[in-house]
Amino acid sequence: MYHEHPLRILKYSAKNIWLLIFPFLRGLRTYHFSKDFFYSWIQGAWKDILVLGVIVIFGFIRWFFSRIEIGNDMLIHHDGVFIKLETYIPFDNVSCATVENPLHFAVFGAKRLSCDTRAGIYKAVDIRLLVNEKVCDEVMKHIPDVEDKKSSSDLKRPSALSLLLFSVFFSSGFSGTVYVAMFFFKGGDIAHDIISMSLNTLTKETAKLTDKLLLKIPSVAPMIGVFFLGSWFVSFIVNLLRYARFRLESDDDCVKISYGIVNHIDYRIKLAHINYTDIRQKLIMKLFGAVTVNISCAGYGAAKNRMPVLVPVRREKNIGKGFESIGVRSGLDTRFRARKAGAGSYLLPPVIAAIVVIPLYHLSRDAVNSFFPKLTELFHFAAVMAEIPLVWLVIVKIAALLTSGISFHDDMIMIRCSKWNSFHTVIGNVGKVAKVEIEQNLLQKMSKRCAVSIWFGSEEYKRFKVKAMNEEEALKIAEKLGYKITLRKEKLDNSGE
Amino acid sequence: MKDYYPDKRSLWAIKLLTIPLVAAIWAAAGIFIPFDTIVNIVRTAAVIIGVVFSFIYCPLLFRSLKYTVTDSEVKRSGGVFIKKFQSVRYSSVQYITTARSFLSQYTGLNFIVYFVYGGQLRLLFLSRSDADEIMASAPLSQAERGSGDVS
Numbered sequence: 001m002y003h004e005h006p007l008r009i010l011k012y013s014a015k016n017i018w019l020l021i022f023p024f025l026r027g028l029r030t031y032h033f034s035k036d037f038f039y040s041w042i043q044g045a046w047k048d049i050l051v052l053g054v055i056v057i058f059g060f061i062r063w064f065f066s067r068i069e070i071g072n073d074m075l076i077h078h079d080g081v082f083i084k085l086e087t088y089i090p091f092d093n094v095s096c097a098t099v100e101n102p103l104h105f106a107v108f109g110a111k112r113l114s115c116d117t118r119a120g121i122y123k124a125v126d127i128r129l130l131v132n133e134k135v136c137d138e139v140m141k142h143i144p145d146v147e148d149k150k151s152s153s154d155l156k157r158p159s160a161l162s163l164l165l166f167s168v169f170f171s172s173g174f175s176g177t178v179y180v181a182m183f184f185f186k187g188g189d190i191a192h193d194i195i196s197m198s199l200n201t202l203t204k205e206t207a208k209l210t211d212k213l214l215l216k217i218p219s220v221a222p223m224i225g226v227f228f229l230g231s232w233f234v235s236f237i238v239n240l241l242r243y244a245r246f247r248l249e250s251d252d253d254c255v256k257i258s259y260g261i262v263n264h265i266d267y268r269i270k271l272a273h274i275n276y277t278d279i280r281q282k283l284i285m286k287l288f289g290a291v292t293v294n295i296s297c298a299g300y301g302a303a304k305n306r307m308p309v310l311v312p313v314r315r316e317k318n319i320g321k322g323f324e325s326i327g328v329r330s331g332l333d334t335r336f337r338a339r340k341a342g343a344g345s346y347l348l349p350p351v352i353a354a355i356v357v358i359p360l361y362h363l364s365r366d367a368v369n370s371f372f373p374k375l376t377e378l379f380h381f382a383a384v385m386a387e388i389p390l391v392w393l394v395i396v397k398i399a400a401l402l403t404s405g406i407s408f409h410d411d412m413i414m415i416r417c418s419k420w421n422s423f424h425t426v427i428g429n430v431g432k433v434a435k436v437e438i439e440q441n442l443l444q445k446m447s448k449r450c451a452v453s454i455w456f457g458s459e460e461y462k463r464f465k466v467k468a469m470n471e472e473e474a475l476k477i478a479e480k481l482g483y484k485i486t487l488r489k490e491k492l493d494n495s496g497e
Numbered sequence: 498m499k500d501y502y503p504d505k506r507s508l509w510a511i512k513l514l515t516i517p518l519v520a521a522i523w524a525a526a527g528i529f530i531p532f533d534t535i536v537n538i539v540r541t542a543a544v545i546i547g548v549v550f551s552f553i554y555c556p557l558l559f560r561s562l563k564y565t566v567t568d569s570e571v572k573r574s575g576g577v578f579i580k581k582f583q584s585v586r587y588s589s590v591q592y593i594t595t596a597r598s599f600l601s602q603y604t605g606l607n608f609i610v611y612f613v614y615g616g617q618l619r620l621l622f623l624s625r626s627d628a629d630e631i632m633a634s635a636p637l638s639q640a641e642r643g644s645g646d647v648s
Contacts, residue, residue: 082599089592119591119612126592126612457614 002068002138005110008130012066013059068129070138075115077127089127091142093117095273096299098125099136102263111136115143116299118273120459125302143268144254158246158312166243166292166312169282171235224381246312257300257310269297275458276428277310277328279319283396286423291316293328296458328427332414334405336477342449342468346401347394354390357383389421396421404466406452406477413481415454415464426464432456436483438474450474450487501564501631503622504605508559510598512551519547564620566631571611573618585611585618587636595632601625 042049061081069076074090100112113136114128131139246259250271258266275296285291293311294301301308310328311319319328338346361383368379400418407414413433415426434457440450448471453463469477471487478485522543530536554577562575572584590611598606607628609620620631 080596084597084601085594087592087594093591117591117612118614120616 002070002131002135004063004066004068005108005130005132006063007105007108007110008066009056009059009063011059011130012062013055068131068135068139070135070142073142075127075139075142077129087127089115089117093119094143095270096297097140097143097268098299098303099140099266100263101265105130109133113139114299115139116302118298118457118459125299140268144270145268146249146251146254146256158248158314162311162313163240163243163246165290166309167236167239169285169292169313170307171232171239242306243309243312246309248310255295255310267300269295269300273297275432275456276426277323279316279328279425279427281316281423282421283392283399283423285313286399289316290314291319291425293319293323296456296460296462298459302459329409329412329414332409333407334403334414334416335407336469336473337405338401338466338468339449339470340401340468341447342444343401345444345449345451345467346397346404350390350393350397354387354394357387357390393421396423399423401468404468406454406466406469408480413454415466417464417466424464426456428456430481433481434458436478436481436485438478438485438487440471440487444471445487448472452477454481498565498567499630501566501620501623501627503559503562504607504624504627505559506603506624507605507622508555510604510606511555515547515551519543559622562621564623564631566634571618571620571631573620583618585613589613590636593632593635595628597625597628 065079065081067078069078073092074088076089077085077087079085079087094115095118096116098112098114098116100114102112105111109132110130111133112128113131114125116125116127119126241261242263243259244261245264247257249256253271255269255271255274256267257269258264278294278296279291280294281291290313291311292309292313294308295310296308311323323329361380365376365379369376372379396418400423403423404416404418406416408430411430412427413430415424417424417426433454435455437453437455438450439453444450449468450471451465451467452469452474453465455461455463475485475487523540526536526539526543530539557577558575561577561580562573565572565574569588570584570586572582574580574582590613592612594610594612596608596610598604601607602625605622605624607623607625609623609628609631611618611620620628623631
């Protein structure tokens with residue numbers, strides 16, 4: 001039997017115990033250092049220190065009652081003081097085992113170990129423990145590893161350019177803004193002063209710039225642009241650090257993936273437990289023939305802000321090499337394609353949204369002019385900024401109409417579809433399809449078209465929908481998947497036979 | 498195949514636990530709420546909810562719950578307002594968690610949760626002996642247990 005790493009006591013003590021550091025720092029700022037400083041501080045703060053001590057003692061008791069038992073074929077975690085919890089996880093059922101090595105834990109020899117099975121309906125990890133290296137190695141002995149002899153030699157390490165491009169394509173101004181906001185809220189007053197000063201400087205400089213260049217754009221526009229560019233850059237750097245040192249090895253049974261600098265993570269994934277492979281592209285990637293490959297497997301990509309990446313960025317024509325065992329193939333034809341005559345189901349929503357912005361802007365402009373005159377320029381700028389992504393979405397949906405479809409290859413199904421501004425090529429075993437749905441509205445009924453949606457059995461409830469499919473072909477697809485669907489009403493036989 | 502039913506002692510445990518809970522709400526209402534009318538409403542509501550839960554809802558629930566364990570599956574049926582029938586095959590069970598309260602051999606507060614593809618199946622308010630018997634027959638219980646030494 002083993003205990004978790006003693007660092008866990010801090011976590012059990014109180015989640016927000018670190019917040020006490022800020023009043024402590026504030027207290028330090030107001031006190032002038034003298035011989036009696038420490039004594040007078042204790043006199044004033046002894047109750048706080050006592051409460052802190054009690055919190056830590058409770059954390060220690062909680063840690064003491066958390067024990068790990070490693071059997072021959074299962075992992076058992078005993079937890080709880082008054083309510084005893086015991087979790088039994090057979091090693092055979094573990095789909096993905098994760099070992100995280102954060103830099104700040106390395107000094108203490110601590111590692112975060114997670115095991116996930118295919119149970120449940122949420123992406124939450126089934127068990128997460130903070131352990132030392134000995135316990136971690138003991139558990140990982142029971143998790144399948146890539147055997148050197150059987151390892152696929154076709155897999156190449158992703159190049160630095162591949163990782164750079166991946167971070168460029170998958171960083172967003174929004175996530176960068178979230179990081180800055182988190183810093184703002186968690187850092188309290190100190191962060192507030194730093195960020196406010198920076199924003200004031202930025203506003204003054206952009207105002208000077210627009211005056212000098214005599215540009216007829218609102219001065220807030222470049223400021224917002226710079227802010228989002230800066231946020232995107234923060235997200236870009238975070239992604240670079242997150243996915244750096246990306247390594248991939250596989251054999252017939254297992255895939256081993258590792259990446260990260262500040263927090264180096266190792267994954268061991270059972271091939272048989274991979275639900276499907278998702279080859280993703282953005283529009284710009286599509287123009288250059290580049291793709292990124294993700295996999296769906298319980299536990300991989302489950303953590304916050306993690307993507308389930310198998311290959312960061314690669315040329316689409318090279319994607320099949322070395323990945324056949326995982327089900328990744330390239331150069332496959334699409335047998336059942338979306339009908340061009342059904343373009344309305346792809347283009348109508350984004351086109352209507354893009355058109356509606358213009359009259360809405362004109363209708364609201366006068367009201368904004370009268371009630372909020374100072375916001376007129378910003379309102380105009382916001383209307384332009386709202387139009388750009390909608391026009392982009394129309395272009396994406398045109399490309400989706402031309403490429404979407406479904407096909408079968410041996411025992412695999414391939415679905416080409418799009419979600420918002422991403423293109424997906426999903427490849428999975430026919431046996432792992434959990435649900436099929438065919439949708440047909442009145443107009444589609446007349447023109448014998450429909451939309452086909454497919455779900456794979458996985459922790460996430462993710463739908464892959466292909467619109468504007470021919471009705472007959474959709475029924476063939478359902479039959480190939482083992483589902484008998486009829487779209488016409490059948491007359492009920494009331495004779496009882 | 499064997500049928501199991503909730504332990505009646507856990508019903509008494511629930512009733513005993515409800516008393517201090519209602520007392521805590523009674524006291525908290527008096528301390529934190531400045532308006533007498535609202536205090537009285539909150540106190541009355543707490544007592545009524547406590548009485549209905551302990552003396553009406555829980556006994557009806559206990560009477561309706563039944564668990565059946567066979568060689569290949571576990572079934573649960575019961576419910577007060579809506580009767581639910583659930584069945585889970587051992588082959589789809591991924592892992593199991595058990596929860597036992599302090600002095601569970603007297604309180605009857607033993608729970609087993611089977612985590613399966615797409616959800617969970619919960620066996621609630623079992624006696625200690627029933628919980629041990631069900632775990633012994635579960636497919637995950639064949640493993641050797643580790644030693645008692647802690648490091």
